[in-house]
Amino acid sequence: MLPERVRIVEVGPRDGLQNEQGRVRVEDKVALVDALVAAGLQHVEVGSFVSPRWVPQMADSAAVFSAIQRSPGVTYAALTPNLQGFEAAIQAGASEVAVFAAASESFSQRNINCSIAQSLQRFEPVLAAAAQRGIKVRGYVSCVLGCPYEGEIAAVQVRDVASAMLQMGCYEISLGDTLGVGTPGAARQLIEVVAQRVPRAHLAGHFHDTYGQAVANIYACLLEGLQVFDSSVAGLGGCPYAPGASGNVATEDVLYLLHGLGIATGVDLAQVVQVGQSIMLALGRQSASRVARAHAAAAVPR
Numbered sequence: 001m002l003p004e005r006v007r008i009v010e011v012g013p014r015d016g017l018q019n020e021q022g023r024v025r026v027e028d029k030v031a032l033v034d035a036l037v038a039a040g041l042q043h044v045e046v047g048s049f050v051s052p053r054w055v056p057q058m059a060d061s062a063a064v065f066s067a068i069q070r071s072p073g074v075t076y077a078a079l080t081p082n083l084q085g086f087e088a089a090i091q092a093g094a095s096e097v098a099v100f101a102a103a104s105e106s107f108s109q110r111n112i113n114c115s116i117a118q119s120l121q122r123f124e125p126v127l128a129a130a131a132q133r134g135i136k137v138r139g140y141v142s143c144v145l146g147c148p149y150e151g152e153i154a155a156v157q158v159r160d161v162a163s164a165m166l167q168m169g170c171y172e173i174s175l176g177d178t179l180g181v182g183t184p185g186a187a188r189q190l191i192e193v194v195a196q197r198v199p200r201a202h203l204a205g206h207f208h209d210t211y212g213q214a215v216a217n218i219y220a221c222l223l224e225g226l227q228v229f230d231s232s233v234a235g236l237g238g239c240p241y242a243p244g245a246s247g248n249v250a251t252e253d254v255l256y257l258l259h260g261l262g263i264a265t266g267v268d269l270a271q272v273v274q275v276g277q278s279i280m281l282a283l284g285r286q287s288a289s290r291v292a293r294a295h296a297a298a299a300v301p302r
């Protein structure tokens with residue numbers, strides 16, 4: 001049975017803009033976050049507190065956090081790889097943080113310069129500090145349906161990393177198809193294996209759309225009982241350590257799917273389309289969202 005409601009985690013300002021080649025102005029980032037919230041998105045990943053040498057695009061995240069307007073009830077999240085990042089995120093006023101591990105050893109090394117086991121150890125003080133201050137921590141597992149360096153990844157490996165993060169205190173584990181290579185059958189199988197250790201109510205789907213399968217993968221996960229999905233307005237982004245991978249599934253496309261299925265999101269699709277147009281204008285590129293392009297061509301159903 002399909003859920004009545006789905007929660008969308010908007011990751012465009014972080015997962016999207018971390019991959020931009022050119023510099024994106026702080027005021028454009030701030031306007032993006034504020035407009036996403038105005039469109040009804042209640043959970044926005046605003047930026048990350050990682051090494052500026054590794055990801056210079058996110059070096060101004062504190063400035064973005066300090067300039068956004070805060071709406072009550074909205075989660076303004078930050079991605080943090082270690083305690084240093086956590087402290088900086090809290091100082092900047094993040095209302096929640098996310099830690100990120102991988103199901104692939106090679107990706108873990110390339111992305112955060114340590115093994116999977118070391119990354120889990122690094123998260124422990126973050127979880128402890130967060131618990132002390134009453135801050136919620138979300139967990140990501142990358143490369144759940146394939147790795148740019150290792151190819152296929154065993155579902156049990158994903159299950160074990162996800163379960164370690166849940167046990168550590170993450171309230172939700174977002175399963176990342178970083179490379180965007182998954183297909184619906186593989187996605188369903190993955191959820192079944194991961195759910196052996198992590199209840200579905202604690203799982204989220206995070207699909208990049210490289211092979212155009214993300215919307216189908218989300219539908220597959222809905223059938224598996226997932227109710228939380230990450231997406232990026234206009235399909236922005238990619239991961240700097242996943243060469244060739246495209247952005248996240250577009251928020252517009254996910255909303256069109258969900259609303260078409262009669263699933264409530266609390267988000268206004270037409271407004272998100274406009275937000276996407278504004279940021280793409282600032283970036284000087286076309287949106288990757290099929291729905292946004294259909295709207296631009298006036299192919300909107302009556």
Ligand code: HMG
Pocket residue numbers: 015018048049050051052054055081082084085086088100111112113140141142143175176177178206208238239240241
């Ligand atoms: P390292 O070089 O091993 O770290 O990098 P270190 O602890 O040895 O520190 C080296 C330097 O980095 C020091 O500075 C630290 O202060 C600094 P120095 O003394 O040389 O001047 N440093 C920091 N600076 C700012 N903020 C911090 C921080 N930590 C250390 N938090 C590290 C290890 C994890 C820091 C590095 O590898 C890193 O920053 N990686 C981030 C990579 C990243 O952001 N990738 C993209 C996000 S993940 C993603 O997109 C996937 C996801 O969307 C899900 C999916 O799609 O699968 C989440």
Ligand code: MG
Pocket residue numbers: 015176178206208238239248
């Ligand atoms: Mg991602």
